[in-house]
Amino acid sequence: xNGFEVVRKDLEDVSTLFLKGYLDAxxxxxxxxxxxxxxxxxxxxxxxxxxxxxxxxxAGLGVFMGFIETVRENxxxxxxxxxxxxxxxxxxxxxxxxxxxIVNDETQAHQKFTDGSRTN
Amino acid sequence: MEKPxxxxxxxxxxxxxxxxxxxxxxxxxxxxxxxxGWGEMLNELINISVLSxxxxxxxxxxxxxxxxxxxxxxxxxxLVILIYVVxxxxxxxxxxxxITPRYAGGFVMKPNSWAAVMxxxxxxxxALACLCVxxxxxxxxxxxxxxxxxxxxxxxxxxxxxxxxxxxxxxxRPLKYDLASNHVMTSILLVVxxxxxxxxxxxxxxxxxxxxxxxxxxxxxxxxxxxxxxxLLAAEVGSGVTFADMVNSYSLMAGSFLFLMTxxxxxxxxxxxxxxxxxxxxxxxxxxxxxxxxxxxxxxxxINSLFDFDKIVxxxxxxxxxxxxxxxxxxxxxxxxxxxxxxQFDFVALKTREGFTxxxxxLSSKKYLHKDKASAMIPSNDQDFLSYLAQPVESILxxxxxxxxxxxxxxxxxxxxxxxxxxxxxxxxxxxYDEVIGIIYAVKSVQFGFDQDDAAIISAFANxxxxxxxxxxxxxxxxxxxxxxxELRIAHEVQMRLIPQEIPRIHNSSKxxxxxxxxxxxxxxxxxxxxxDFVMLPDMRTGIxxxxxxxxxxxxAFYMAEIKGIIQSLAxxxxxxxxxxxxxxxxxxxxxxxxxxITLIYADFNVHTGELHFARAGHCPLLHVNSNEHHFLQxxxxxxxxxxxxxxxxxIEDVKVKVRHDDIxxxxxxxxxxxxxxxxxxxxxxxxxxxxxxxxxxPAELIKESIVNDVRMFVGQAKAHDDLTCVVLKVHNxxxxxxxxxxxxxLIQKSLKV
Numbered sequence: 126x127n128g129f130e131v132v133r134k135d136l137e138d139v140s141t142l143f144l145k146g147y148l149d150a151x152x153x154x155x156x157x158x159x160x161x162x163x164x165x166x167x168x169x170x171x172x173x174x175x176x177x178x179x180x181x182x183x184a185g186l187g188v189f190m191g192f193i194e195t196v197r198e199n200x201x202x203x204x205x206x207x208x209x210x211x212x213x214x215x216x217x218x219x220x221x222x223x224x225x226x227i228v229n230d231e232t233q234a235h236q237k238f239t240d241g242s243r244t245n
Numbered sequence: 246m247e248k249p250x251x252x253x254x255x256x257x258x259x260x261x262x263x264x265x266x267x268x269x270x271x272x273x274x275x276x277x278x279x280x281x282g283w284g285e286m287l288n289e290l291i292n293i294s295v296l297s298x299x300x301x302x303x304x305x306x307x308x309x310x311x312x313x314x315x316x317x318x319x320x321x322x323x324l325v326i327l328i329y330v331v332x333x334x335x336x337x338x339x340x341x342x343x344i345t346p347r348y349a350g351g352f353v354m355k356p357n358s359w360a361a362v363m364x365x366x367x368x369x370x371x372a373l374a375c376l377c378v379x380x381x382x383x384x385x386x387x388x389x390x391x392x393x394x395x396x397x398x399x400x401x402x403x404x405x406x407x408x409x410x411x412x413x414x415x416x417x418r419p420l421k422y423d424l425a426s427n428h429v430m431t432s433i434l435l436v437v438x439x440x441x442x443x444x445x446x447x448x449x450x451x452x453x454x455x456x457x458x459x460x461x462x463x464x465x466x467x468x469x470x471x472x473x474x475x476x477l478l479a480a481e482v483g484s485g486v487t488f489a490d491m492v493n494s495y496s497l498m499a500g501s502f503l504f505l506m507t508x509x510x511x512x513x514x515x516x517x518x519x520x521x522x523x524x525x526x527x528x529x530x531x532x533x534x535x536x537x538x539x540x541x542x543x544x545x546x547x548i549n550s551l552f553d554f555d556k557i558v559x560x561x562x563x564x565x566x567x568x569x570x571x572x573x574x575x576x577x578x579x580x581x582x583x584x585x586x587x588x589q590f591d592f593v594a595l596k597t598r599e600g601f602t603x604x605x606x607x608l609s610s611k612k613y614l615h616k617d618k619a620s621a622m623i624p625s626n627d628q629d630f631l632s633y634l635a636q637p638v639e640s641i642l643x644x645x646x647x648x649x650x651x652x653x654x655x656x657x658x659x660x661x662x663x664x665x666x667x668x669x670x671x672x673x674x675x676x677x678y679d680e681v682i683g684i685i686y687a688v689k690s691v692q693f694g695f696d697q698d699d700a701a702i703i704s705a706f707a708n709x710x711x712x713x714x715x716x717x718x719x720x721x722x723x724x725x726x727x728x729x730x731x732e733l734r735i736a737h738e739v740q741m742r743l744i745p746q747e748i749p750r751i752h753n754s755s756k757x758x759x760x761x762x763x764x765x766x767x768x769x770x771x772x773x774x775x776x777x778d779f780v781m782l783p784d785m786r787t788g789i790x791x792x793x794x795x796x797x798x799x800x801x802a803f804y805m806a807e808i809k810g811i812i813q814s815l816a817x818x819x820x821x822x823x824x825x826x827x828x829x830x831x832x833x834x835x836x837x838x839x840x841x842x843i844t845l846i847y848a849d850f851n852v853h854t855g856e857l858h859f860a861r862a863g864h865c866p867l868l869h870v871n872s873n874e875h876h877f878l879q880x881x882x883x884x885x886x887x888x889x890x891x892x893x894x895x896x897i898e899d900v901k902v903k904v905r906h907d908d909i910x911x912x913x914x915x916x917x918x919x920x921x922x923x924x925x926x927x928x929x930x931x932x933x934x935x936x937x938x939x940x941x942x943x944p945a946e947l948i949k950e951s952i953v954n955d956v957r958m959f960v961g962q963a964k965a966h967d968d969l970t971c972v973v974l975k976v977h978n979x980x981x982x983x984x985x986x987x988x989x990x991x992l993i994q995k996s997l998k999v
Contacts, residue, residue, distance in 0.1 A: 149966070182967070183774075183795040183844070183915070190887055191840035218915075219844060219863035220883025223892050 128152075131159040139170045139238050141231065145177040148185035156185065160192050169201020172234040176207035181215050189225070202226065202241070204234040256302045260295055264370045267291045268363070271495070275362045289414050292498045295373060303381035310385065314451050315459055318466060321382045324375040325473050325510065331371045332488055335364045343486050343494060353419055353497065354490045361494075368488065369495030372477075376506040383513060389451040402441035409434040410501035419493040420501040438505065446512040449520045456535075457528035460521050467518030474510035477503060537702045540568040544706060548713040552720050557713045561685065565706055569671075569699045571687035576675075576710075634659070634686075637672050642681055647673040647700040651693045669694035673703040677711040685710070736802040740773070743802075743809050749779050751787050753852040759977040760787065760850055763949030766914075766970040773968035774801040775914045778809055780816045785853040788816045791912040791972050792845040793864065795884075800841070807836065808843055808885075822847045822860035823899040830862070830885050830893045837886040844884045846912050848974075850904075855978055857902045857910065863887070865918060868911035868933065869902065870941065875934050878902075906978040909937060909948065916967035920956050923963045928956055937973075945975040 129152035130145040140163055148156060163171060173189075175181075189203060196203055205227045208216065216227065228234050267288060274284045303309075309317060335341075341361030343354040356362045387399055409431060413420040416428035420435065427435065455463060477488050489507075493500030524531075544564045548557060558576050565574040636658045637648040650670045653659045659670060667688045675683040685707055689695065744766060751760040766775045774795065780788030790812055794801040811832050812825070819825040826847060833843065846867060848859035859867060863884030866877040880898035887893070911933070920928040932955060940951035952971050 183793065183842075187795045187840040187842060190842060191838075194839060215915075218865065218879075219842075220881065220887070220892075220896055223881075223883055223896050224888065 129155055131156055133159060133163075135168070136235070138168065139172060139235060140168045141172040141174055141234075143174045143177065147180045148178060149180065149182040150184040153182075153184045153188050157188050157191070160188065164192065164195060167199070169196045169199040170238050171196065171201065171203045172231060172238075173203060173205050174207050174231055175205065175209065175212050178209070178212055181212050183219075186215070186219055186221070189221075193224070202238070204228060204237055206231050206234040253302065256298055260298055260374065263291050263295045263298075264366075267295075267370070267496075268366050271362050271366055272359065275356065275359060288496055289498045292369075292373065292496045295370075296377065296498070296502065299374060299377035300380065303378055304384065309382055314386070314389075314455065315462075317382050317386060318463065321379045321510075322466060322470055322473070324379050325470070325477070328368070328372050328375050328477065328488070329473070332368050332491070335367055339364055341365070341486075341491075343490065353417070354486065354494045356494055365491045365495040369492045369499045372488070372492050372503050373499050376502060379510065380506060383509070386451055387445055387448040389448075395448065398441060398444050402438065402445050405434060405438040405441055406502075406505050409438045409505065410498055413501040414497040417497065419489070419497060420504040439508070442505075442509055442512065446509070446516050449513075449517050452517065452520050452524055453531070455524075455528075456532050457525075460524050460528045464518055464521035464525065467514045467521055470514035471511055471518060474507055474514055477507040477510075533698070537568050537698075540564045541702065541705060541709075544709050548709050552717050557710060557717070561706055561710050565685060565687050565703055568702050568706070569687055569695065570689070571671075571694070572689050574685065574687040577684045577686070634672070637670070638684065641672055641674045641684060645674050645676055645679075645681055647671060647704060649695055649697075649700055651695065653692075668692045671695040671699060671703060673700065673707050675707040675711050675714075677715055682711065682714065732799060736799045737768070740768075740776075740802045740805060743805055744777065745779055749781065749787065751850065751852060753785060757979040758852045758855050760852065761945040761975040761977060762789075762972065763945035763947070763975075764972040765949055765953060766968060767916075767953070767965070768968045769916065769965040770798070774805070775916060775968035775970040776805045776809070777912070777970055777972050778812065780813055782817050782849070784851065786849055786851045788812070789848045789850065789912065789972060789974065790845065791864065791914060791970055792843055793914045793916075793968070793970070794843050795841050804837065804841065804843060808833070808845070812847070821899050822849050822858055823897050826860050826862050826882070826885070826897055827890065827894050830888075831890055833886045834889050842884040842886040844915075848910070848912065850974070855904050855976075857904050857974075858899065859902075860897055860899050862893075862897065865913055865915055868909075868913070868930075868937065870909040870911070870934070870937050871905060872907060875937070877930060904976045904978065906976060907941075908976040908978075909941060909945075910974040910976075911937060911948075911952070912972040912974070913952075914968060914970040916965075916969040917952070917956060917971055919967060920960050920969060921963055921966065922960055928959050932959065945973040948975065949973040 128146045129148055130143075132143040132145070134141045134143070142156075142159055142163075144156065146152070160171070163169075189205075193203055203225060205216070205221075205225050207230050208227065213227070216222065216225075221227065226234070226237055228237065270284070270288055270291065274288075312320075339360040341364040342357040343361060343365075344357045345354050356365050384399060388395055409420065412428065412431040412434050416431055418426065418428060418431070420431065421427060422435075452460065452463065479487060481487055489500060489503060492503045541564075544560065547560055562574045562576060565571060637650065640658075641648055648658070648671070650656045650659050653667050653670055668691050669689045671687050673685045674681045675685060685703055687695070687699075687703060745764070748762045748764060751762070752758060762779075764777055766773070766777055768775065774793055776790075776792045776794070778788075778790040780790065782788055792805070792808055794804045794808070808829070811829050815828050815832075816825055819828060826845070829845075837843075842863070844864040845862045846859065846864040847862075848857055848867070850857050859878075859880075861867070861878075861880050861882045863882060866879035869876045869878055878900060880900045882897040883893055885893075913933070918928060918930055918933065933952065936952045936955040937948060940948040943951070949971055952973070953969070956969060
């Protein structure tokens with residue numbers, strides 16, 4: 126009923142995951158395996174695009190926490206972008222803006238990565 | 246069972262009585278030299294009675310239904326031979342004399358001595374009795390696989406036979422196929438009888454069900470029977486006298502019966518012999534088919550009730566041996582845990598190479614052998630026996646089709662098997678969901694031991710086996726499911742006990758300040774992730790907790806128990822909610838898995854000072870409603886267990902609210918705000934405020950009820966997708982001194998970084 130879809134696009138060393146539909150307790154394993162695949166391929170610069178995501182539940186939020194440590198240990202990051210106000214509210218409630226970079230659009234997210242690598 | 250026995254005895258008694266009276270009558274007639282027709286008539290009447298009585302008795306009872314076909318054949322042969330034995334014995338003892346007297350019209354021989362009378366009588370009676378029983382047996386054979394017309398045809402034959410006999414007796418001439426010597430009427434009847442007899446003699450369907458050996462014996466027996474039957478008419482017993490002559494001299498009725506029966510037996514055994522001969526070439530194949538059908542029936546009957554893998558294997562291997570006459574059969578199953586492992590195994594030691602189990606059945610012992618025992622069965626020089634089978638196994642895995650090797654020692658695929666006694670081999674895959682899950686092997690010590698039919702029947706067995714194994718698996722799964730459901734029930738019960746069983750009454754010593762509480766949690770599934778609790782603290786303080794553990798089920802229940810323990814034990818040691826939550830996060834972060842976290846709101850109400858002190862760790866805001874306005878208080882703070890403390894400690898904020906009379910606070914979980922109706926709309930904060938407003942004059946319990954009812958109404962038929970928790974606090978403050986000068990809302994706004 127509540128479909129969910131992950132589409133992945135790679136640009137140089139940055140991978141973007143486009144989320145679509147409902148990310149909840151039923152669909153989060155799909156998202157999890159997409160992230161796990163990136164980990165297996167050792168791609169740690171990840172952008173998650175929320176523009177088409179209509180709902181996220183606490184189980185969906187948990188997925189981010191499951192990977193962020195590994196990603197950051199490997200000099201990568203997960204940047205979140207293009208959230209609808211509703212989705213942002215959920216992230217905000219949980220205090221995610223203090224843990225993750227949340228930006229308005231994908232270009233900004235890419236910019237964050239390039240800025241970051243220059244300073245490194 | 247007693248009644249028919251008595252009836253039978255009665256019948257036998259009457260038959261014997263009638264025979265005795267016949268004997269007496271004939272002796273009397275002989276000595277009295279009476280040649281009156283009435284004497285003959287009386288004799289015939291006696292014989293008709295005997296005939297009817299025996300036929301009635303043997304047709305009526307079902308005694309011939311119970312005995313097997315071979316027994317019937319043996320019995321009828323014995324009966325006919327008995328006539329011979331009795332006949333020759335009598336003739337040899339008394340040397341009877343017969344003449345053809347003129348008074349009888351020159352057609353019938355008559356005894357010329359009393360001894361001859363006796364001999365004729367005895368032979369006549371024995372023949373009558375034996376042939377009656379023979380007729381009954383033949384009837385039961387003819388009625389085998391009866392059709393609608395079978396009884397009709399038979400009884401028409403019997404009817405016309407009886408008429409013919411009667412006609413012959415009336416005419417006073419013995420029945421013969423020499424039509425000229427018969428009376429015209431008799432001849433016509435004889436022809437009709439013969440026609441119906443011929444129709445009946447072709448009913449030999451029972452031959453097909455005999456096995457090869459029985460068919461062969463039937464063929465031999467048939468030849469003997471044909472000759473014996475013909476002999477009753479033709480064989481000369483004494484000086485120019487045949488059996489027929491003697492019986493005719495006793496009674497024309499009995500003679501005609503002997504004649505007709507002899508013809509019948511002769512024709513029937515002739516047809517039987519020819520049929521048995523024709524069936525002989527196909528008998529072996531027929532036997533095999535029957536065996537296959539039987540074993541297949543046995544398999545499907547037993548295997549569906551087997552839920553034990555070892556028993557399934559034993560049954561299958563035994564039945565394959567039965568159906569194909571194989572010398573040995575064994576099963577090899579793929580290991581479920583390692584399905585990609587190659588089908589390679591060490592049969593000899595049955596050490597079972599990685600990923601395999603081998604089950605072996607040796608026909609001679611008919612015993613299912615477990616790994617350790619089987620090693621003794623294998624000759625020591627066949628160390629690599631099973632690795633020799635690698636090539637057939639490869640091809641089975643590829644094509645999923647049976648492999649048939651009929652000359653093992655010449656075939657390239659099995660050339661390594663040279664030293665084994667195996668001459669032919671068949672290997673059939675067991676397929677489940679298009680995957681080869683095992684292989685059935687059957688071997689014989691002769692070349693060309695298996696054919697395509699064997700492959701087909703073993704494939705059928707393989708299908709059954711696959712189904713049985715599948716059934717076993719499903720049963721296991723459903724048991725597992727049942728067990729999980731049971732665990733969830735227990736988790737649910739535990740969880741329900743973690744939630745306060747009663748709501749505390751909170752007031753100060755003078756009862757001027759009271760906190761009225763209404764609380765509930767509604768789990769969406771058996772075990773939810775929502776939780777609320779109250780903690781009694783020193784200095785007239787009360788802690789109120791609402792939390793939501795990410796995820797559901799058993800793990801959520803465990804975390805819930807953990808957080809309850811942590812908060813109950815730590816709450817008294819920290820002066821502010823912020824400090825408490827920092828401590829809680831420190832403990833939780835170490836014990837939670839990275840994907841899980843807890844959002845929580847903790848409020849500390851002090852009845853003494855009339856202050857509500859709270860902090861929020863990633864949870865929904867606190868709703869504060871007073872006389873004319875409402876606010877969602879959302880101080881910053883991230884969820885518990887997300888961070889090792891670096892960010893958590895920096896972001897968490899403490900808020901202090903000075904409460905006034907009739908202030909209402911609502912602590913809730915996201916399940917309340919995000920409750921969706923069938924159109925996918927969320928309940929939302931606006932509706933929550935409206936619910937509270939509507940019920941604001943009522944006690945906290947009723948305000949809570951109002952909120953829950955509104956959510957239920959809103960959701961309607963839609964399925965709840967998250968737990969719903971709601972704790973309503975309503976303040977009664979009669980202590981006017983404690984009223985703050987400034988409105989509460991402004992005070993709060995100042996303390997928040999929005």
